[in-house]
Every structure is written in C-alpha cells, then in structure tokens.
Amino acid sequence: MLCEKCQERPATVHYTEIINNKQKKMHLCEVCAGQLQAEGFNFMPQMNLHNFLAGFWNQVPGTQNFAPHTRKEAGCPACGAPESLLAKKGLFGCGDCYKHFGDRLEPLMRRIHGSSTHTGKVPERAGGRARLLRKIETLRARLQDAVNREAFEEAAQLRDQIKELEKQL
Amino acid sequence: MGIKKTVNSARSGWMGAGAPEGDIVVSSRIRIARNLHGYSFPHLLDREKAEQVIHAVQLALENGELVKQAGILEMNRMAELSPVERQILVEKHLISPNLLEEHEKKAVALRDDELVSIMVNEEDHLRIQCLLPGLQLEKAWEMADKIDDGLEKTLDYAFSSKYGYLTACPTNAGTGLRASVMLHLPGLVLVDQIRGVLASISKLGFTVRGLYGEGTEALGNLFQLSNQVTLGHSEEEIISSLNSITGQLLAREREARKALLQQRREQLADRVGRSYGTLMHAHMMSSEEAMRRISDVRLGVDLQMITGIAPEQLTELMVMTRPAYLLKQAQGDLSPAQRDNMRANIIRSKLNQR
Numbered sequence: 459m460l461c462e463k464c465q466e467r468p469a470t471v472h473y474t475e476i477i478n479n480k481q482k483k484m485h486l487c488e489v490c491a492g493q494l495q496a497e498g499f500n501f502m503p504q505m506n507l508h509n510f511l512a513g514f515w516n517q518v519p520g521t522q523n524f525a526p527h528t529r530k531e532a533g534c535p536a537c538g539a540p541e542s543l544l545a546k547k548g549l550f551g552c553g554d555c556y557k558h559f560g561d562r563l564e565p566l567m568r569r570i571h572g573s574s575t576h577t578g579k580v581p582e583r584a585g586g587r588a589r590l591l592r593k594i595e596t597l598r599a600r601l602q603d604a605v606n607r608e609a610f611e612e613a614a615q616l617r618d619q620i621k622e623l624e625k626q627l
Numbered sequence: 628m629g630i631k632k633t634v635n636s637a638r639s640g641w642m643g644a645g646a647p648e649g650d651i652v653v654s655s656r657i658r659i660a661r662n663l664h665g666y667s668f669p670h671l672l673d674r675e676k677a678e679q680v681i682h683a684v685q686l687a688l689e690n691g692e693l694v695k696q697a698g699i700l701e702m703n704r705m706a707e708l709s710p711v712e713r714q715i716l717v718e719k720h721l722i723s724p725n726l727l728e729e730h731e732k733k734a735v736a737l738r739d740d741e742l743v744s745i746m747v748n749e750e751d752h753l754r755i756q757c758l759l760p761g762l763q764l765e766k767a768w769e770m771a772d773k774i775d776d777g778l779e780k781t782l783d784y785a786f787s788s789k790y791g792y793l794t795a796c797p798t799n800a801g802t803g804l805r806a807s808v809m810l811h812l813p814g815l816v817l818v819d820q821i822r823g824v825l826a827s828i829s830k831l832g833f834t835v836r837g838l839y840g841e842g843t844e845a846l847g848n849l850f851q852l853s854n855q856v857t858l859g860h861s862e863e864e865i866i867s868s869l870n871s872i873t874g875q876l877l878a879r880e881r882e883a884r885k886a887l888l889q890q891r892r893e894q895l896a897d898r899v900g901r902s903y904g905t906l907m908h909a910h911m912m913s914s915e916e917a918m919r920r921i922s923d924v925r926l927g928v929d930l931q932m933i934t935g936i937a938p939e940q941l942t943e944l945m946v947m948t949r950p951a952y953l954l955k956q957a958q959g960d961l962s963p964a965q966r967d968n969m970r971a972n973i974i975r976s977k978l979n980q981r
Contacts, residue, residue, distance in 0.1 A: 511796070511797065511798065536667075537667040537668075537671060539667070539671060547670075548796060548797075549668065549670055549750075549795045549796055550668060550793075550794075550795055550796075550797065551667055551668060551671050552666065552667040552668055552671070552785070553662055553664060553785030553786075553787075553793040556787055556790050556793050556800070557787070563790075563797070566797060567790065567797060567800070567858060570797060570798055570856075570858075571798075571801065571856045571857065571858040571859050572832075572856060572859060573856075573858055573859025573860075574789070574790075574858070574859070575789055575790075575858075575859060576787075576788070576789060576790055576791030576792075576800075576801045576802070576858055576859070577859060577860065577861050578791060578801060578802040578804070578860070578861040578862050579772070579775075579791075579792075579802065579861070579862055580786075580788075581779050581784050581786050581792075582776070582779060583779060583783065583784070583786075596861070
C-alpha cells in the first residue's frame with residue numbers, strides 16, 4: 459500500500475482518529491506522518507482548483523453523482539475522454555467535449571463565471587459575419603452610453619460607424 | 628543568440644526603466660489560451676501528436692505577415708534545455724512551472740526581447756504571453772491580440788460561438804484571457820492593511836497570488852493580481868476592470884507610504900537603512916532574506932531615501948538571486964551554505980558597482 463499523502467513511499471504508519479464518533483483512518487509513510495505530527499494539523503488531501511471543479515461537476519444534476527452506477531459512461535466521440543476525467547481532474551479532453559457534455563455544462567459555466575455565453579473576441583475564421591455582429595453590438599452599447607451622458611457629438615459618430623458596418627452585413 | 632542568451636542573463640525586457648506607475652507596478656502580463664481544432668488537449672496527447680502541435684505552431688510563426696507584425700519568435704523544445712535552464716525561464720517569468728512537467732512534449736517560442744513568449748502544450752496547446760514593464764495592460768493586450776490574429780491565419784482554433792475559445796480547463800474558456808499585474812506593496816504590508824485590501828479584491832472576481840503563480844507565497848511584498856472570470860465579459864472589459872482595481876490599489880499604497888513617512892519616518896528610514904547595509908555588507912544571505920531586504924531597499928529608492936539605484940536593477944537582482952540562476956552561474960552543484968554565500972556576493976558586487 460502506498461502512502462495516501464505523497465503516493466510515493468509505502469505506507470507504514472496506520473493511524474485511526476475518532477472525533478464525534480466518526481472514525482477516520484489514514485495510511486501514511488513515516489516521512490508524511492512525521493510532518494503531520496509536526497504541523498499538528500488534521501491531514502487533508504490537498505485542495506486545488508481542479509478538486510473544486512470536480513466537486514462542482516459532481517453537484518450538477520444529471521451528472522454521475524445523481525445516479526452513480528445506473529448510467530453507462532459514454533466517452534466523448536472525438537477524443538474518447540470519459541466524463542470521469544472532468545470529475546477527477548477538472549479538465550476536458552478536447553474542444554468537442556464542450557459539445558458532448560452539452561446542456562449539463564451550462565450550470566457549471568454559470569457557477570464558475572457567472573455567465574455561460576462568450577461575448578469577447580471571435581476568430582476571423584469562425585465567420586466574418588459573427589465578428590461584425592459582435593462589433594455592432596459593442597458599438598450600440600457605447601452609443602446608448604453616449605446618449606445617456608448627452609454626449610451627442612460622440613453619439614453621432616458612433617451611429618455613423620454602426621451604419622457603415624451594417625452595410626457590410 | 629536566442630534562448631542561450633536568455634538563460635545566461637537575469638535581465639529581461641519586462642524590467643525596462645521609466646515605465647508607467649513603475650514605482651509600484653513591476654510588470655503587466657496578458658496571457659491568452661488557444662487550442663487547435665482536431666487535437667486532444669495536451670494532457671491527453673502522446674509524444675507524436677504533441678510534436679505535431681509544436682510543428683504546426685512553428686510553421687504558423689514563420690508566416691511572413693506574422694513576422695512583420697510580431698517579430699521573430701524562435702521555437703525551443705524544452706527537452707533541448709537543461710533542468711537548470713528550464714528553471715531559469717520560470718524564475719524570469721517567461722514560462723510557467725507547468726511547462727517543466729512532461730517536458731519532452733513541450734516547447735516555448737521566445738522573442739529576443741523576451742516581451743513575448745508562447746508556451747506550447749502547457750495546459751492548452753498555446754499560451755500566448757506578453758509581459759511589459761509597469762502598468763501597460765492595454766498595450767500588452769494589443770500585442771497579444773495581433774499575434775493571435777497572425778497565428779489564426781494558419782492555425783484552426785477550437786472555438787464555439789457559445790463558449791468562445793475552448794480550453795482544457797473550463798475556468799479559462801471564453802476569452803481565454805488572464806490579465807495580471809505584479810505589484811510591490813510594502814506600504815500596505817507595513818501599515819498592516821494588506822489582508823483587508825486583498826480580501827475585498829477577491830470579492831470582486833479577482834485573485835491575488837504570490838510571485839510565482841498559484842499556490843506560492845508573497846515573497847518580497849510582491850503580489851500578482853489577476854482576473855478570475857474569462858467568460859461573459861469582453862477582453863476590453865476584463866482589462867479595464869483590472870486597470871481600475873489596480874488604480875485604486877495604487878492610491879491606497881501611496882496613501883500608506885505617505886502615512887508612514889509622516890508618522891513613522893525614523894522607523895522607516897531605519898528599516899530601509901538596515902536592509903541596505905545588510906545587502907551591501909553581508910556574506911551569507913538566504914533567498915527569503917534577500918527578497919525581504921531588496922523590497923525594503925526598493926521602497927527606500929521609491930521614497931528617495933536612497934539615491935543612485937534604479938528600481939529595475941533591484942528587479943534584476945531578485946532574479947539573479949533565485950536558486951536556478953545561482954546554479955547556472957556556479958556551473959555545478961552548490962551546498963545550501965555555498966549558495967547563500969554566492970547570493971550575498973552577487974548582491975554586494977551588484978550594489979557596489981554603481
């Protein structure tokens with residue numbers, strides 16, 4: 459058995475802790491056990507961004523946590539990465555995974571970013587039209603802002619720019 | 628030339644003199660994540676596919692129009708560098724520690740002035756980074772944006788109209804943009820306000836980290852402030868809110884420095900003077916102590932208590948005293964004591980040079 463903290467050395471210290479009638483067992487190597495004692499902290503697996511993400515994903519309804527053993531795990535058709543990859547490592551396998559996990563991704567993205575729709579740069583290849591539309595949208599927002607501030611000269615300029623772009627659509 | 632020069636010198640383009648707000652903002656960084664359509668993300672790639680990605684990026688970088696816009700970016704495979712040289716690139720902030728793992732699948736394209744670096748097969752296929760001295764986020768974004776446009780002429784990016792640029796970790800999807808500033812905040816630390824200030828920043832969707840990224844401590848009163856959210860805001864919005872938060876932090880730091888000067892002038896001068904004296908005369912210096920003392924001296928320089936030292940010399944000194952750089956200079960192994968001695972020697976000769 460390997461030490462559960464470092465996953466490198468064999469576990470030689472077996473430690474049982476009972477707090478409030480809850481029993482917790484740990485299997486550690488001597489080095490990690492020594493550190494643990496020196497720190498005086500309760501041992502906890504290292505928490506990082508990817509663990510957190512995995513936790514989020516597990517809480518989204520419809521994901522594996524919901525029905526742990528009933529649904530057969532289907533991998534992404536493009537890269538074959540199973541859902542458990544995201545649940546474990548917090549990483550997708552390829553760009554197509556975003557399509558494959560589809561609707562269930564929405565709540566996750568909202569939880570991370572507070573939004574689930576991209577409003578930034580669009581690559582030229584993804585379509586000049588999408589790019590233009592986005593640019594017009596941005597200009598319209600600025601136009602509204604200029605009108606609110608009663609900056610009419612600026613507003614007139616923005617209006618002309620928008621008209622010019624709309625001709626290109 | 629090229630990468631060998633980079634790993635042999637502690638000086639880097641981003642340490643330029645006279646940068647905007649250079650007394651507090653050490654550097655501004657823009658990093659954008661991009662992935663190639665049709666390839667699995669790097670953590671699932673075998674060596675052969677990883678090599679194909681590196682090759683595709685290399686070809687894209689040789690595109691004439693891109694070279695005209697962004698200059699020559701030379702591709703270096705991580706495997707061609709020694710472990711010490713790789714670590715120096717991290718110490719100079721040109722690559723992230725992630726690029727050291729499984730290095731046989733990874734590469735970095737560097738521009739000679741070291742303001743632009745493109746990591747290949749880090750967590751994403753491409754991480755385009757522009758690093759400028761002082762507070763210059765917009766300019767850094769402009770540079771990164773142009774390089775991105777140039778690369779896209781040749782490379783087919785993984786993009787969805789809904790989720791934007793697709794990244795291995797969903798926390799980077801959308802713009803794929805991480806904008807950050809490195810701030811030197813000794814005033815707020817000394818007046819003991821730093822915790823409160825940093826706690827409020829994290830409530831605004833920004834994170835604060837130590838000098839070398841995720842999970843590192845704030846050495847030498849240096850803090851890295853960056854955006855958390857990458858989806859749902861445009862690049863310009865993200866940069867402008869980081870700019871505005873940085874502006875407020877600058878104001879607070881300056882207030883703190885002013886208060887220290889008015890109310891604790893002697894204590895402050897004593898602290899600065901002691902650190903300066905130690906750096907000038909010590910023969911043994913740990914890395915932690917060096918960072919702390921250099922920070923004090925930098926504050927002294929900013930407040931004109933010490934003259935004749937440029938802030939960028941101190942930034943350079945911070946890189947020169949990091950472990951890998953010392954090993955490289957020694958051209959062999961060093962015991963911890965030898966290392967501390969060599970660090971002190973470098974600092975003394977650098978400060979007595981002027």
